[in-house]
Amino acid sequence: MKRKVLTLAAMVAALAVSSVMAADVSYTSVLSGKVDSVVPVGTTVAEGDVLLTVESLAGPMPAARANSNSSGTVKSVTIQPGSAVTQGTVVVVVETK
Template identity: 45%
Template sequence: MKLNKKAGILSMLIFAGAACPAVFAEQVPQRSVLSGVVTSVVEENAVVKEGQVIVTVDSLVGPVPAARADADGVVQKVLVVKGQRIDKQQAVAVIDTNKN
């Protein structure tokens, strides 16, 4: 009985961690939601707020947001450069959520 209770608690903790990774993670990779050629990208060490545009790509109507910050923090690494072609779901930056 005690083992089942501990397993249940452990399962809930694992599920909670999977449901909100930004709460537990220090470094959160930011992924593009679009493919295209990068027209602008945030600089390393920039302070960002959740929802802030961090990468734009070129489109028929001009630059459009390809990645937004998933959490408040500081951009620790930028993984793409202006003019680079990126794919959907590609990691474009890493935000440190403990430095905000």
């Protein structure tokens, strides 16, 4: 009986750890326009960091920011400065910690 309880506890612990492991989070642009800047691959990001800026009449505007659930490292960038982006386009993928 004791062995079954320990085995069950180990299985529950393994499931808990696997749910905390790294996951990819895709960020989309909330604005359309010409890309002014984008965070480079390999950059560590945290909540509130600007991932993408788009040119506007008032100057560069943040078009994608890291949220509170996805601090980690930029895994891929799908757009380059100077190119056009439309609202809803996936622009950055972050691998969470």
